[in-house]
């Protein structure tokens with residue numbers, strides 16, 4: 289039966305206590321979130337204490353997070369779900385709560401996460417969180433070669449439970465959150481520990497536990513690094529990458545207008561204006577390269593007030609730019625033009641990788657990404673790299689791939705055979721003279 293969609297107050301002060309929870313399970317409409325039998329809500333300092341005590345008793349904690357990037361310009365942590373033993377806890381990081389002690393305690397536990405990358409980065413940004421040990425169920429599912437690696441798919445296959453999807457687009461920064469959304473959030477950690485047991489067995493049966501350990505350690509290290517994103521080329525959105533000259537100038541200016549409007553409104557950029565809308569204006573210049581502001585198409589009815597004013601300003605700026613200030617041609621994909629023999633070698637290595645992946649019944653990208661293999665080709669190793677020196681490749685990947693890669697490298701030194709082109713990968717390559 290569906291529960292009534294009760295709005296619960298997140299500032300309810302009651303400390304969850306198991307007896308009250310059991311009683312609440314039978315009493316229909318009366319329950320509130322802090323009495324919900326399906327999870328404990330933590331949004332007060334008093335409510336936090338039993339959680340800390342519980343975590344201290346357990347070696348392993350299941351973890352998930354929810355953020356609000358679909359609804360705000362600057363993403364923030366909105367919920368922290370924890371599965372400790374049999375019980376699910378939902379911590380409200382937006383409540384006036386000091387969570388430093390909780391974070392430090394969690395760092396010393398083994399954490400089970402599904403697709404840890406995003407959660408760990410968010411936790412690192414929020415609490416300077418440094419996980420020590422994780423078990424990533426998604427990476428495990430990939431490694432054992434499961435065709436469906438989403439949490440819902442795993443839960444359905446292992447436990448016959450179908451998880452609802454309604455929370456996927458929710459605004460987790462809203463308060464109070466409807467009880468059914470909180471229940472949905474609690475389900476994200478409910479099955480992780482049991483799924484770990486199953487996946488661990490499968491990894492062990494295939495002799496891949498050590499591989500998984502290495503991937504998880506990589507994941508931890510990656511989450512502690514702040515990604516440097518080069519924003520100078522971000523305006524080249526999908527559908528507009530080929531634009532040059534004045535049309536590119538219009539797209540670049542309007543893209544910056546959208547970012548600024550999004551920042552001011554604390555909304556994600558796609559809620560200010562769609563990519564199609566920006567491209568529509570660039571397309572206008574493609575069709576009329578010498579158009580003036582007076583000839584501009586009408587602005588849509590939803591664009592009003594100060595946002596219309598700033599849009600008109602950006603458009604006027606773009607149209608007035610002298611030729612010298614137009615954007616240059618887009619940077620070549622993957623950096624400088626790649627040498628022919630490099631492409632040939634990569635194509636042969638990718639083919640070898642695919643063959644090994646088939647034998648192992650895993651996705652080739654899991655065995656070694658195209659980018660990591662390209663790096664190998666650039667370095668031209670004549671012997672297998674020492675452990676930890678594999679660049680983008682982990683040790684278990686080196687072990688599996690190098691016996692196939694080294695002979696290809698050696699042959700490659702004797703000069704590339706033009707006949708090899710036919711075996712190249714699926715990526716379009718830019719060969720000298722090919723685009724004239």
Ligand SMILES: [Zn+2]
Pocket residue numbers: 352353354473476
């Ligand atoms: Zn979740």
